[in-house]
Amino acid sequence: MLWNTLLLALRSIRRNLMRSFLTVLGIVIGVAAVITMVTLGKGATRSVTEQIASMGSNLVIVMPGQRFGPGAVPGAPFKNADAEAVRSQIAGARLVAPIVTQGATAVYQANNWSTVVTGSSDDYFEVGNWEIAAGRGFTEAEERAGKAVCVIGETVREKLFGRLHNPVGSEIRIRQFACEVIGLLKAKGQSSMGADQDDIVVMPLRTVQRRMSGSQDVSRLSISVKDSASIDAVKVQLAELLRERRKLDENEDDDFRVMDTRQIAETLTATTRILTMLLGAVAAVSLLVGGIGIMNIMLVSVTERTREIGIRLAIGALEREVLLQFLIEAVVLSSLGGLVGIALATAASIGLSSLMSLPYLFDPGINLLSFLFSAAIGVVFGYFPARRAAGLNPIDALRHE
Amino acid sequence: MSQAAALIQFSGITKTYGRGQAAFQALKGIDLTVQAGDFVAVMGPSGSGKSTAMNILGCLDTPSGGSYLFEGVRVETLSRNDRALLRRHYLGFVFQGFNLLARTTALENVELPLIYRGEPRAARHAAARAALAQVGLAGWEHHTPAELSGGQQQRVAIARAIVTRPHVLLADEPTGNLDTRTSEEIMDLIVSLNRDQGITVLMVTHEPDMAAFARRVVRFVDGRVESDASNGEAG
Numbered sequence: 001m002l003w004n005t006l007l008l009a010l011r012s013i014r015r016n017l018m019r020s021f022l023t024v025l026g027i028v029i030g031v032a033a034v035i036t037m038v039t040l041g042k043g044a045t046r047s048v049t050e051q052i053a054s055m056g057s058n059l060v061i062v063m064p065g066q067r068f069g070p071g072a073v074p075g076a077p078f079k080n081a082d083a084e085a086v087r088s089q090i091a092g093a094r095l096v097a098p099i100v101t102q103g104a105t106a107v108y109q110a111n112n113w114s115t116v117v118t119g120s121s122d123d124y125f126e127v128g129n130w131e132i133a134a135g136r137g138f139t140e141a142e143e144r145a146g147k148a149v150c151v152i153g154e155t156v157r158e159k160l161f162g163r164l165h166n167p168v169g170s171e172i173r174i175r176q177f178a179c180e181v182i183g184l185l186k187a188k189g190q191s192s193m194g195a196d197q198d199d200i201v202v203m204p205l206r207t208v209q210r211r212m213s214g215s216q217d218v219s220r221l222s223i224s225v226k227d228s229a230s231i232d233a234v235k236v237q238l239a240e241l242l243r244e245r246r247k248l249d250e251n252e253d254d255d256f257r258v259m260d261t262r263q264i265a266e267t268l269t270a271t272t273r274i275l276t277m278l279l280g281a282v283a284a285v286s287l288l289v290g291g292i293g294i295m296n297i298m299l300v301s302v303t304e305r306t307r308e309i310g311i312r313l314a315i316g317a318l319e320r321e322v323l324l325q326f327l328i329e330a331v332v333l334s335s336l337g338g339l340v341g342i343a344l345a346t347a348a349s350i351g352l353s354s355l356m357s358l359p360y361l362f363d364p365g366i367n368l369l370s371f372l373f374s375a376a377i378g379v380v381f382g383y384f385p386a387r388r389a390a391g392l393n394p395i396d397a398l399r400h401e
Numbered sequence: 402m403s404q405a406a407a408l409i410q411f412s413g414i415t416k417t418y419g420r421g422q423a424a425f426q427a428l429k430g431i432d433l434t435v436q437a438g439d440f441v442a443v444m445g446p447s448g449s450g451k452s453t454a455m456n457i458l459g460c461l462d463t464p465s466g467g468s469y470l471f472e473g474v475r476v477e478t479l480s481r482n483d484r485a486l487l488r489r490h491y492l493g494f495v496f497q498g499f500n501l502l503a504r505t506t507a508l509e510n511v512e513l514p515l516i517y518r519g520e521p522r523a524a525r526h527a528a529a530r531a532a533l534a535q536v537g538l539a540g541w542e543h544h545t546p547a548e549l550s551g552g553q554q555q556r557v558a559i560a561r562a563i564v565t566r567p568h569v570l571l572a573d574e575p576t577g578n579l580d581t582r583t584s585e586e587i588m589d590l591i592v593s594l595n596r597d598q599g600i601t602v603l604m605v606t607h608e609p610d611m612a613a614f615a616r617r618v619v620r621f622v623d624g625r626v627e628s629d630a631s632n633g634e635a636g
Binding site for chain 2: 004007008011015016304307308310311312313314315316317318319320321393394395396398
């Protein structure tokens, strides 16, 4: 009975190609949209998480000024002495990297590239989770003397030296002085904000202050905390120390900000999560629209199908055979639509992910969920009108107008 | 009446539509006996209950009261499934509106009852082709109803009805949608099925010309049998 009913179901699908096609199409579009949107959202979230991990763990960043935008409180930059004070007085701080940045053009032979020069200590590499791919970091002597040495990022290497050339030992020109390349950083890729993290030249702090900025200013401090449990305590201590050093009255607000990576991570992931939900909601609407399309097709064909059911019953089909046939039709069409939708979504997700340089993550949960939802729509709208018709007296089904 | 057990025996069959004050009694107690091999034309004006009686005979509808014996089986006690099986194994139907499956070839329409019977593919095809040949449609197996004339569609419907070698062929106004010449061809076909294969035929019609092909004419008026007589010339 099952075999014959399957035959009848497949014949019926083939016979009503347009109806079958429209049903499948509705499911394909809905399923593909939902899966693609959610997969891209997950990729974006993962990308952000990876970026945050690449910033380094247990990281606390201190910047002058409070708030951005209107109502921002400007703050005086930090000085070298502030970094020293943090280093010597905050027990929980493992490494302290004072940072100053300057825009500059780097030149090597005929190539030049506009980049950002960062002045810091050797700790900068460890605090910022940088790996040195070739060469070395700064020695203490170089830092103290403010020697013209630099460690460059992958983008700068590519632009000045080409992809294959080992830059270590070469000299590049930054503004008016020549600078020896002593190290090359391992590539990190884009940041979550889309900035190229590898577009960087790092020099000892004193070198930048003497030869470029001409002051003792430090634009921010990156601090690596010994263990994550003490982050909050370190932040409080930092705030107290800096308030004292910046001579703030008790009733004055902080004119600096202390942030840790967890906070940054929370802000960024909250944003991407909202975006993912938004995309998912839009996609869910398309799944719903697809479902309504299927419902329309099914309801429009109910009259014809009711008569068909009457004919089948009259020539001796059992009610359960008719129902099984309709159930098989619905399941076959919905499953086909679901599978094509998943295939389409996979192709679209992989394509769009690489286009937007996001990681592609296959999410079995959303694939299964959309598939089941589409199958449910197909079965509900394909099967239930049939169930009503098959319960009629054959003559009433035959006479259905 | 004959001594042998009748093929069909209606006793006091009633059918009421609706309930309460809106109730309408379409059949007011029908007694009718049909012997195997007979050819009965059921006539009567519109609303006389002839089609209702036919639908009950064909187990497409259920009576409100009375008793219906089909080959000795009490039909009104059968379940929905058993009635379907009775249709599957003993009855064939021809309708005024043909009732073929759309976009489905003649062959597939005719083999449909055999699929429900679970016949293997080869036997099914052979039987369907033979039935189509018998109604004069050899070579038309792969045409869909839309590609066939009304008379041809009705022939396909007849082929579908007889492919299972039913005991009874129930025809409800089989020529109602056809012109006179085609109608006579269809009637000749039905007569030959009755005469050569011994299929009992019950045919509803309101055209005396068509009723003339039957051996016996039963007249319905207002939900009752008004007359029941042998047809002299067909006898």
